[in-house]
Amino acid sequence: MNSASIAALAIVLAVVLGVSVVMRPRGTSTVDFYLAGQRVGVVTNAWAICGDYFSAASFLGVAAAVYVSGLDGAWYAVGFAAGFVPVLLFVAAPLRRFGEFSIPDFLGRRLASERVRLVAVGVVQLVILSYLIPQAVGGGITWQLLVGAGVAGLSPYATGVLVSTTLVAGIVALGGMRGTTWTQAVQFLLLLAALVWLTATVVGEGFRYGEAIDDLSAQPLQNPTHGPDGWELATEQSRTEPGTAASFGEPGSRYGRLGQFALIVTLAMGTAGLPHVMNRYFTSPTGKAARTTTVWVLGLASLFYALAVMLGTAARELIPSAVADRPWLADLTVEGVLRVPEHALPVLGRIYGGDAGLGVVAAGALVAVMSTIAGLLLASAATWGHDVYERHINPRATQRQAVNAGRLTTLVAACAAAALALAIRPDSFTPVMPSMVATMVTWAFAVAGSAFTPVFLLAIWWRGTTAAGATAGMLTGAVLAVSMFTVGNFVETAVLREMLVTPTLVVAPVAAAVTILVSRRTAAPPDVEQAWLRMHGTAADRHAERLARLTVENRRAAGRRFGRGWRGARR
Template sequence: MTSTAVVTLAAVLIIVLGVSFISRPRGPSTVDFYLAGQRVGVMTNSWAICGDYLSAASFLGVAAAVYVSGLDGAWYAVGFAAGFVPVLLLIAAPLRRFGEFSLADFLGRRMDSDPVRLASVGVVQLVILAYLVPQSVGGGITWELLVGQGLLGLSPYATGVLLSTAVVAVVVAFGGMRGTTWNQAVQFLLLFAALVWLAVVVTADGFRYGEAVQSLSEAPLANPTLGADGQEWALTEETNHMHPGEPALFGEPGARYGPLGQVALVVTLGLGTAGLPHVMNRYFTSPTGKAARTTTVWVLVLIGAFYSMAIMLGTAARDIIPEAVTGRPWLQELTVNGVLHTPEHALPVLGRIYGEQTGLGLIAAAALIAAMSTVAGLLLASAATWGHDVYERHINPRATQRQAVWAGRITTLLGAALAAGLAIALRPEAFAPAMPSLVATMVTWAFAVAGSALTPVLVLAIWWHRTTAAGSLAGLLTGAALSVSMFMTAGLITTDWLRELLAAPTLVVAPITVAVVVLVSLRTRTPDGVQAHWVRMHGTAADRRAERMARLTRGGVDAR
């Protein structure tokens, strides 16, 4: 453990805990604890959403996926970024205008149905758990590389998992949405700055993206695999899934997915974004629907820049690391013929090459920040779902505000413990290199459930007034059951195109979910008060005309 690593980690923890203490909620109000009083400004919320969304899967996983599979890895960045387009066009503003605590609360009230609310809670918790585990894995991988030592007899990996998850659990439990919002905003700015630094120094050293892709594509793409003894690593050429029999190349599609698999992955990630509870819950903190929409525009700009740099740096790592091995014994231990055993080490290794221990500390701390920031959002979404949608409404309807907040805090700590336990039970090396990036691939499972179950029901509830409680319930259960069963059986399939489709099932399951919701809704009764809900989400035609006229009038006055 170097002094630089200790100082870097200490600085990160001090910043996180300090921001949480300063911005902690002053009273026991559930609106303040879960929604920060619904007074979060546009820029602050856009930074916080980016901090919430740009997880270890984004910071470590996208660069790792590009590093190990070239162009096919870039589809993760495309899907992650494209997901905010449907959020901007279809969800952000109506969701905020309706104004509840969580996605489960929104669907329960919109459908006037406790079964829908409870089914939504179940699906939300499944998504949260599937998203939490890879973030904890990312924290463990980063600690293992940065520090390399365990505490209290634990392995370095287990220590990283427990430490990163425990710190965030405490931050969320006692900082609430207000403390989490400011933490995520600050963490995003630090994360973005670290990525910009690395992009600048790599470019200044002469790296050029186009030239690197062309150079890397001159030889077949090969990655390390463990031998039969489970100890010795060897380089194995990747199979070309687009053109069987031909070598896979870094700059061409096919190193990881066939044509159907690439489309399925992008659709799963894109639709899944709109159903992620920890991201969508942030829109309830905006003061107005217009602010929610403007926030999404800024998010699209910021994450577009982020993912562009992640793709570039994943390529840079593949191009630069083989030449940097000479004279660096520490790097030789991490590679086979210049190729990293663990793709998630790509950015931290680049940081050490260009900044020695300080650079490694900066990039590794940014990776921990990414994992911790997303874990914070996930735990808060879990707390809102259990504390508000279950405890307040079903277990103890007469609960005081203080009791409800403490119920959320307790479920936060329990959720963190479960996620950490599952992450420790995993052995990341057992999955690599079967996946382009363990962290990114595991997160895909959360997107699959969200995009297959929550997103179709959410969009129909907002835009189709005929949606019923029975239809929503059937859609939630169908989407969740099919998506889980498909990606759980993907590993048993030997046919490439079918395995790729099952691993990213939203392309198939989302249309089925929509069909189920529509068919069941047409045969059942719409909930009471649907017209009032519709006006609450969208306003009347007269309202919209008056708003447009007011904007035109203000524009004319300003012009004069």
């Protein structure tokens, strides 16, 4: 434990808590608690989406994946950033124009079905839990390195898991979407500042990305493995050129050609189905603002992931030469290579910034963890509080009761994620995965991209989508995705395992086909044209539609008044 690191972390947490308290909602309405009154500006919302999206998998996981496997790790950065392209082109504007509170609320109203809503709630909770667990793991790993001590008899890892989830659950329950939005915006800026500082530092010390790639690619890629005699380095074999050693600067160290493509598709498709990210678009004031926000997010994501890839490469190049002068690295490395890849950025920060540098980077990692956990818990609260409690358990609930139900679900979800994260050993996946945190997050993307995104896109862009079709598509996607990546973790054949653990390339088309086939055999909801106009009509179209509706309502009202007058005259 060192005082400089703890001080840096304490300052960051104080800022985050202060923002949450100051910006908490003043009222108790569900629109304020879940959607921040739908008045979040473009830049603020872009920062908040980045804070929501740039999780432990982005901050720790991408750099760790690059550190372990070079170019193959960079596919994570490509997939994570590319995910906002389909969101920009197909989802952001029509989703916001339609409105509502959450993905289940959108699907339930668009398809006029409570069954669709409840199935979507179940899939949302599966995605959220899959995403929460690696965030809690990332918090435990970072605390373990930063503080190195536990409390109340707990291990450092367990302490980090509990501190990160408990603190964020309190922030969300207190601040709602308004407080969480500003908290996540500030957290993103702190996170980006940590990356920029570390990049500037290593470049200032003489690091050159191109030269580092050439140097690292000149020798076979080796990583630690735990054998019968303890930890030792083992040479990675190329998946694209069997019988040859893998290289840091060439594809194939972890994924074959098909596996690389499947990974990118899984991550890109999954983004459009992530409930905590998509819910943010409901907070924009207009569809145009939602689209503009996504353009900002794409630019910020490109910068963020470019820095993460560069720093993962820098860690692989610079850490081995630092071991001799820094005895504390001996316990973390095997012949100069880190045992836990997620330590790459914090270790780099300590090498070049001392304890204060470690504190800055580790605080950034915990900020990434807490920011994403906050978004996930808020998405969970929206689905349970609004889609289940308000509509099914207590339809006569007051606004305060609905908000309190949402707050309670944040605590339940946080406890479930913490309990599952505590059952995981931090080093249990590293021998077979480029990054434990990034790979576990991929499972959440696989469920979202397989179960939600095909149905989501069809509901937005195909008039013929029906409630029965959407239900069948979501269940097919979720069951197949979970089954495939569960089986994939026990398969030895490399090519088959790659496809199974990133199943969206196969499952998403199947889920879309099931949705279409079932929809063609069942009746579409009665108000399809009205829903289509809300999502896709121009401003003039929507204005004309509102005028027409008001005219019809006025005529009906006039007719009712005339009828009452005529009947009165007869009497």
